[in-house]
Each structure stands twice: as C-alpha cells, then as structure tokens.
Amino acid sequence: MATPFRPAFDLLAQYAAYHRDRRNIVTHFIGVPMIVFAVGVLLARLVLPLGGGQITAAWLVFALVAAWYLTRGELALGLATTVVLGVLIALAHPPAAQGTVAWLAWGVGFFVVGWIIQFAGHYYEGRKPAFADDLVGLLVGPMFVVMELAALGGAFKPLIARIEERVGPTLIRDLAHPAT
Known part of the structure; x- marks a missing residue:
C-alpha cells in the first residue's frame, strides 16, 4: 500500500x-454519504474528555480526516469535502x-445499506472497490463523490479533465462483455 499522504x-x-x-459513480452519490453518516452515528455515542469539556469520537475523527483533506493540495476540494462531512457528522x-x-x-x-449500494455499483463497474487494493480509498471515496457532485454544477472541471487524461473518461460499460 502506498502512503496515504x-x-x-x-x-x-x-x-x-x-x-x-x-x-457506479451514481451509486456512490448515495452509498458513500450513507456510510459516512453511519460511521458518524456509531462514533457519536462515544464521548471523550477534552480539556475541561467533552468531544464525541465522531467529531475527533472528523477533525483528523478534515486535516487530511485540507492538506492534500486541492484546497477548494478539501474545503468542500470537509463541509459536506461536517454536515453528515452533525446530522449523525x-x-x-x-x-x-x-x-x-x-x-x-x-x-x-450503504455498502450494498456500493457493491451494486461495482457490479456495473465490473471491478472490485478501490479500497480492496489500497485502504486509503476509504478516505478518498468521500472526496471523489464531492468532486463528482460539484462537477455537475461546473466545479472542478480542470481537475476532472486531468484525471480523465490519466485514467480515461466515464462510460456505461456493456455488461455482456468483461471489463478491460
């Protein structure tokens, strides 16, 4: 596994x-937020002492993950991802x-249910999830979903163009033929 940094x-x-x-990308628009929300719900029950106050494990993990998103070199995307995750954690x-x-x-x-939706999407993809080869994919998923959703409104087009230059355009795979 390569470095997460x-x-x-x-x-x-x-x-x-x-x-x-x-x-597959569309299923991720639903499944990834559901999974992030679920993790937030499960971690929000654990309350930890912090100084003279308290913080839930959900907010602590959020802070660490937000710092990671904000230091990957795409500040606007890092900010957008942090805001979206912050909303999901607050709702959790x-x-x-x-x-x-x-x-x-x-x-x-x-x-x-979030993971069932994810795996249904990967049926269409004809390929296993990214985290199966690199666990950092679990952190990249929310950033990817935010980027793709924002792109529907015209944001991050240069970044997406660079990504497509490297890995190719999106498509609708013919399910009758194996993925290449």
Whole structure:
C-alpha cells in the first residue's frame, strides 16, 4: 500500500480508475454519504474528555480526516469535502442520542445499506472497490463523490479533465462483455 499522504490528484486518479462506469459513480452519490453518516452515528455515542469539556469520537475523527483533506493540495476540494462531512457528522449526532436499539438501527442499518449500494455499483463497474487494493480509498471515496457532485454544477472541471487524461473518461460499460 502506498502512503496515504499523496497529493489529491494522485489519490483521486487512482480511485477514479476503479470508478469509470457512470452507474457506479451514481451509486456512490448515495452509498458513500450513507456510510459516512453511519460511521458518524456509531462514533457519536462515544464521548471523550477534552480539556475541561467533552468531544464525541465522531467529531475527533472528523477533525483528523478534515486535516487530511485540507492538506492534500486541492484546497477548494478539501474545503468542500470537509463541509459536506461536517454536515453528515452533525446530522449523525441526534440518532446517536437515542436509545441503544435506535442508535444501532441507524448506524448499522445505514452502514449495511450503504455498502450494498456500493457493491451494486461495482457490479456495473465490473471491478472490485478501490479500497480492496489500497485502504486509503476509504478516505478518498468521500472526496471523489464531492468532486463528482460539484462537477455537475461546473466545479472542478480542470481537475476532472486531468484525471480523465490519466485514467480515461466515464462510460456505461456493456455488461455482456468483461471489463478491460
């Protein structure tokens, strides 16, 4: 496994190579946020002392991940990803405050359904998920989804053009033929 501290472009290009089928990308628009939310729900229940106050494990992990996104060299994308993840983590705290059964239902339920959607997308891709070869793909996924969603509104076009120059354009794979 290569270092997780590579530039965003290299990380995104590697991740994008596993995500060229548009149907797979669309499933990631749903599955990745569900998984991030689920992890937030599960971690929000763990409260840690911090100085004279407290912080949930969800916010602590968020802070570490945000620092990683903001130091990969694509500041605008890092900021956008941090904001989106911050919203998901904030939304994760109310379900975590519910009873144990509700907390687990929200957390485990969103986690499992999110991964089912992810694996359905990789059926269309004809390729295993990126994290199977490099665990840093678990961090790159949310950044990739934010980039692709923002691109629908015209953002990050030069970055996406550079990525496509390296790994090729998106397509709709013919399911009758194996992936190349």
